[in-house]
Amino acid sequence: MTGIVDAHHHIWRQADLPWLVGPMQPRIFGPYEAIRRDYPMSEYLDDLAGNGVGKSVYVQTNWAKEAFEDEAAWVQRTAEETGWPHAIVAYADFAADDVRPQLDRLKRYSLMRGARMQVHWHDNPLYRFAACADMCADPTIRRNVARLADYGWSFDLQVFAPQMAGAAGLAEACPDVTFVLQHAGMLEDLSPAGRAAWRSGMARLASCPNVVSKLSGLGTFIHRNDPAHIAGIVADTVALFGPDRCLFGSNFPIEKLWTNYRDLVEAYLDATKTNLKHRDAIMRDTAMRVYRLAP
Numbered sequence: 001m002t003g004i005v006d007a008h009h010h011i012w013r014q015a016d017l018p019w020l021v022g023p024m025q026p027r028i029f030g031p032y033e034a035i036r037r038d039y040p041m042s043e044y045l046d047d048l049a050g051n052g053v054g055k056s057v058y059v060q061t062n063w064a065k066e067a068f069e070d071e072a073a074w075v076q077r078t079a080e081e082t083g084w085p086h087a088i089v090a091y092a093d094f095a096a097d098d099v100r101p102q103l104d105r106l107k108r109y110s111l112m113r114g115a116r117m118q119v120h121w122h123d124n125p126l127y128r129f130a131a132c133a134d135m136c137a138d139p140t141i142r143r144n145v146a147r148l149a150d151y152g153w154s155f156d157l158q159v160f161a162p163q164m165a166g167a168a169g170l171a172e173a174c175p176d177v178t179f180v181l182q183h184a185g186m187l188e189d190l191s192p193a194g195r196a197a198w199r200s201g202m203a204r205l206a207s208c209p210n211v212v213s214k215l216s217g218l219g220t221f222i223h224r225n226d227p228a229h230i231a232g233i234v235a236d237t238v239a240l241f242g243p244d245r246c247l248f249g250s251n252f253p254i255e256k257l258w259t260n261y262r263d264l265v266e267a268y269l270d271a272t273k274t275n276l277k278h279r280d281a282i283m284r285d286t287a288m289r290v291y292r293l294a295p
Helices: 041-048 065-082 100-106 139-151 161-173 192-206 227-241 261-271 276-290
Strands: 004-009 053-059 087-091 112-116 154-157 179-181 211-215 246-248
Touching: 004 246, 004 276, 041 053, 041 065, 053 276, 065 087, 065 100, 100 112, 100 139, 112 139, 139 154, 139 161, 154 161, 161 179, 161 192, 192 211, 192 227, 211 227, 211 276, 227 246, 227 261, 227 276, 246 276, 261 276
Parallel strands: 004 053, 053 087, 087 112, 112 154, 154 179, 179 211, 211 246
Antiparallel strands: none
């Protein structure tokens, strides 16, 4: 199909990213020597060429916290120079007493559509990012996330299965904010018990009408592009959320560690081949609506 929206990708300059300079820092996607370098827009466009992608959404890449506006400004300039990306999800510190001064600095960039502060926590230190497991229940976090409604911006939500009940509580506390669940809830425990816990948590999140699920980063914990694995997660997620609350994202260049863009897109197209109307929603329409992309 044509007109695909890549609702989750990155471009970066290595020098801006603490985790890409100095000693190697453990990451959930494994060894990443191959991407410890600049990944400019020109390379991203080469990667997606010929694959039917017509729009893309940039998601923040953990620049130094104090450089959150610099990141948004650089991406905005890149878009003005190249025509890509078409929307920005920037970083803001929602643990601050009042996030609004940060959001006010970000709103000067016309491509701003949302914000992300990663709150995922895991018993395994390798998978741990947030300072604690229950940040979604923090009153300051809830108050600040709710303020996104005044800007018309979404919140990209990143949690593991044990955190999903708390994340649903956050979504319920902020009914006027759209939450975009990263990487379909980051299924990392593929045992029967792990899958059951993930489905239960996903069902809880799906009960919140303001939560949509991003089908991205599904190779993160298996370190490969596995069409059967992708098809299974897509089927389970769509069954819970419906196609109008699911959207595709490439997570490039992370997934470039083990696949190419064409094979990744083909895996998602194959996973959605039984219903073309559903495919259109997942691969294009939901992202166009959620991130308010111009036709």
